[in-house]
Amino acid sequence: MSVLLKPSAKNFDYDLLFEVQSGKLQRMIQRIYARSPFYRRKLDEAGIQPGDIQRVEDLAGVPFTTKGELRTGYPLGLQAVPEEEVVRIHSSSGTTGKPVIVPYTSTDVETWAEMMARCLKMAGVTPRDRVQVTPGYGLWTAGIGFQAGVERLGAMTIPTGPGNTDKQLELMEDLQTTVLIGTSSYGLLLAEEIQKRGLKDKVALRRGVFGSERWGDKMRARITEMLGIETFDIYGLTEIYGPGIGIDCSCHQGLHFWSDHLLFEIIDPVTGRPLPPGQQGELVITTLTKEGMPLLRYRTHDITRLRLEACSCGSPFPMMDRVLGRTDDMVKVKGVNIYPGQIDHVLRLSPGASSEYQILLTRQEGKDRIAIKVEAREGADYKTLADECRRNIKTRIGIQAEVEVVACGMLPRSEKKSKRVFDLREKDMV
Numbered sequence: 001m002s003v004l005l006k007p008s009a010k011n012f013d014y015d016l017l018f019e020v021q022s023g024k025l026q027r028m029i030q031r032i033y034a035r036s037p038f039y040r041r042k043l044d045e046a047g048i049q050p051g052d053i054q055r056v057e058d059l060a061g062v063p064f065t066t067k068g069e070l071r072t073g074y075p076l077g078l079q080a081v082p083e084e085e086v087v088r089i090h091s092s093s094g095t096t097g098k099p100v101i102v103p104y105t106s107t108d109v110e111t112w113a114e115m116m117a118r119c120l121k122m123a124g125v126t127p128r129d130r131v132q133v134t135p136g137y138g139l140w141t142a143g144i145g146f147q148a149g150v151e152r153l154g155a156m157t158i159p160t161g162p163g164n165t166d167k168q169l170e171l172m173e174d175l176q177t178t179v180l181i182g183t184s185s186y187g188l189l190l191a192e193e194i195q196k197r198g199l200k201d202k203v204a205l206r207r208g209v210f211g212s213e214r215w216g217d218k219m220r221a222r223i224t225e226m227l228g229i230e231t232f233d234i235y236g237l238t239e240i241y242g243p244g245i246g247i248d249c250s251c252h253q254g255l256h257f258w259s260d261h262l263l264f265e266i267i268d269p270v271t272g273r274p275l276p277p278g279q280q281g282e283l284v285i286t287t288l289t290k291e292g293m294p295l296l297r298y299r300t301h302d303i304t305r306l307r308l309e310a311c312s313c314g315s316p317f318p319m320m321d322r323v324l325g326r327t328d329d330m331v332k333v334k335g336v337n338i339y340p341g342q343i344d345h346v347l348r349l350s351p352g353a354s355s356e357y358q359i360l361l362t363r364q365e366g367k368d369r370i371a372i373k374v375e376a377r378e379g380a381d382y383k384t385l386a387d388e389c390r391r392n393i394k395t396r397i398g399i400q401a402e403v404e405v406v407a408c409g410m411l412p413r414s415e416k417k418s419k420r421v422f423d424l425r426e427k428d429m430v
Contacts, residue, residue: 011309011310012308012309012318012319014318017318018055018057019055022056024263024288024289025053025056025263025286025288026054028287028288028296029053029296030050033050035081036080038069038080039294042063046062048061048062059263063297064297065296065299066298066299070239071098075101076101078295079103079293080291080294081103081292085106086103086292087104087109088109089101090140090238091140091238092238092239100238104292105292108292111241112148112242113148113151115245116146116149116243116244117149117153118244119149119232119243119246120150120153120209122232122315123207123234123249125153125155125207125209129156129179130175130176130178130179131146131155131156131179132168132179132181133146133150133160133161133181133182134160134168135181136161136162137159140238141236141238141241141243143161145244146209146243146244155179158171162186162415165193168190169190169197172203173199173203176204177205178204178205178206179208180208180209180227182210183213183414184211184213184215184220185213185215185413185414188222188356188413189414192409194227203227205228205229207232208227208232209234209247210223210231210234211233211234211235211236211243214340216344216345218344218354218355219355220233222354233255233322235247235323239293239295239298240290240298245285249313249315253311254309254311254322255320255321256317256319257317258317261288261290263286263287265285266279266283267284267299268281269282269301277307277308278306278308279305280305280324281305282299283302283304283320284300302325302326303325304320306318306319307319307320324341325342331359331361331423333370334367336398338397340359340420340421343372346392347374350385350388350389350392351377352377352379352381352384354374354377355375357375357420358372358373359371359372360372360373361421361422361425363424369402370399371402372393372402374386374404374406375406375407375408375409376406378408385405386404386405389401390403
């Protein structure tokens with residue numbers, strides 16, 4: 001691991017980081033030009049030769065890679081190694097179109113396991129822990145990715161996979177699970193069940209690692225409070241490796257990402273113009289060491305920023321903010337762009353609010369209407385909370401919204417990811 005941070009610096013030295021990454025970037029460009037027909041054609045069409053890219057700053061003139069291109073290349077159009085070097089494939093869900101098939105070499109598998117082990121170690125997981133892995137196995141990256149990291153770290157894996165909450169809780173109690181891994185939505189569901197069944201004193205949980213969806217401070221606080229554990233937000237994408245390319249540490253100031261394997265840029269999501277560290281925009285990732293399906297300037301659609309501050313934990317790895325939302329999750333209401341993460345922020349400012357909410361968008365008489373259902377904490381006054389949320393939405397986001405407060409537990413729970421935004425405006429126009 002390269003030392004990327006000056007020991008006495010209060011801010012992260014991105015100039016030094018980009019200088020260190022430039023050598024790996026040059027080798028990556030040479031490799032994909034030689035071995036990937038997709039990228040050789042893409043760079044040729046843009047009039048770019050491998051020697052034109054010497055420094056990170058040179059990436060500004062390189063075309064982006066999009067998920068649409070990955071789907072067009074289905075099944076293995078972006079593979080950059082001979083068939084005999086591929087040892088595994090994974091796939092996205094394909095719920096919004098053709099799935100993305102990702103080939104892995106043995107080196108890719110080893111790199112991913114190492115990054116995942118780093119994440120778990122940063123979250124305080126040790127070889128003495130018993131780790132219950134609830135995400136799905138199979139073509140999806142999460143289950144097997146977490147298991148590989150747990151095994152690399154030397155802890156005990158309990159590979160339950162998703163669903164069957166009764167069995168999950170039985171194993172959690174009988175095996176005295178100490179670390180829970182899953183989506184935040186399932187973490188909340190399990191926490192509520194443990195509280196409802198009076199199991200808190202019978203389980204031994206001390207850590208929770210949650211990812212695969214954006215989750216806010218209110219949900220984190222609820223899970224932490226109900227289970228008495230410390231929680232960690234883990235980040236990743238199937239197209240890159242899977243979960244495990246970044247995580248927050250015990251300081252919870254941002255997500256550390258593994259800059260020896262990944263180059264992160266932030267761009268303006270509309271113009272595509274690179275933005276300096278500290279400014280919020282869309283995350284773009286270049287894989288510096290990936291072999292099976294390397295990606296050059298891949299648009300993630302995740303909204304975040306590179307944090308300027310060096311973390312007080314002393315890690316040499318830089319940080320990004322927790323993801324605010326996705327550009328394709330953004331909705332425009334009454335001319336205002338809204339991300340679900342902004343509603344999370346409003347709930348954090350509203351003391352009586354719980355973590356769960358739903359956004360319903362409709363159109364009546366040609367005008368947009370936004371209604372938000374919010375769960376209340378026990379003992380909260382519903383009218384006061386609704387007024388507080390409406391006021392905070394107007395102040396923080398700039399729109400008038402109808403707010404309905406419901407009892408805690410009234411909104412649906414999920415063993416996978418929670419759906420929070422329901423846009424019915426096109427349906428209303430039919």
